[in-house]
Amino acid sequence: MIPASFDYVRAGSAAEAISLIAEYGDEAKFLAGGHSLLPMMKLRLAQPTVLVDIARVEDLSYIRDAGDHIAIGALTRHMDVEKSTVLAQHVPLLAHAAGHVGDPQVRHRGTIGGSIAHADPASDLPATTLALGATYVVQGPNGTREIRAADFYKGFLESDLAADEMITEIRVPKMNGAGWSFQKFNRRAQDWAIVGVAAWRGSNDSGVALVNMGSTPVLASSVSKALAGGASIADAAALAVTEASPSKDNNASVEYRTHLAKVLVRRALEESSK
């Protein structure tokens, strides 16, 4: 399969990328690693007439300790997130989850910013950054703004990102030694999760988010609320699907996903509480 014809332009900076997108309008798309966009273009699920390649934008590939959080450049590849010693120390859940995206070849190309901008509820990193209470820094024609992960995801493959905005940085709070767990349940190697859970638990608080349990990644705030109120892990896990609205597909029925989410949240909380 070959994508339909399009024009290709390359941006050398975030500002240039944004002005190019503005110039070409709605039919233009940013291209980073291309591992979500190109498969969709081959299948004609996306048919942009212009691709603005941002992969060479200088200075958007980095992982830095920024005090209370770790700042990750949007064009940082999954493999670099997975192997980061800074993240291994301060946000091990994210480094671990990045190691579960696709397969090594995919992780060599795909970027964290691209994965988040694609806003696929079945992807690992949108839910993981949601569980961690991340903030996304977004640049547009009128400057930059920060969007909390909890406010970012609006619908299936839809986010708060305007067509002329691009994610430049992902800010993830340090976990300060909190316990964590990443559960990814699938039947085939390299597949998307049928259901996934990203969870962490500190002495007073916790964060739990679900993969593939609705049209967006789902923050299971009822679980965290119950834990904060002194509920047992089993009782809190029973609330796993309170915020979820799973659908059925070839892999699983709604009932199966619902059951799986509760089991996986329980396992994740047990592992996080060790």
Next chain:
Amino acid sequence: MEIHVTVNGTQHVSDVEPRTLLVHYIREVLGLTGTNVGCDTSSCGACSIHLDGRAAKSCTVLAVQADGSTVTTIEGMAAADGTLHPMQKAFMENHGLQCGYCTPGMVMAATSLLEDNPNLTEDDIRLGLEGNLCRCTGYHNIVKSVLAAAGK
């Protein structure tokens, strides 16, 4: 669009359509047909090559994205005098192939995996090659081959 790509040590300047996939550029423009097209959906890994030193699936990269890059394909693995790359030799000696279709991709993915982690265990290999499918299901000897190349 004009692209400059170094493939197996040779510089190429080519005019390609933006939608040309890197795998088609490698096979059809450069005539290097060792890189196979399998699933064409970035699942099977038959089209794996090294792009700037890291394994990538060339069916999911545009040729224009590789502009200015260095590409190694299976044809670039053996030495100029024909001496096989240690990974190729390990596949040969351990019967790491049956029909051979997945083999170029397996070799490219495995060498990249070994570079990422020189202390590969059997589990690391099984997990690290999850993006490469062998429809002969000859995985056991493929894993054996990579273990041998890793000196295990």
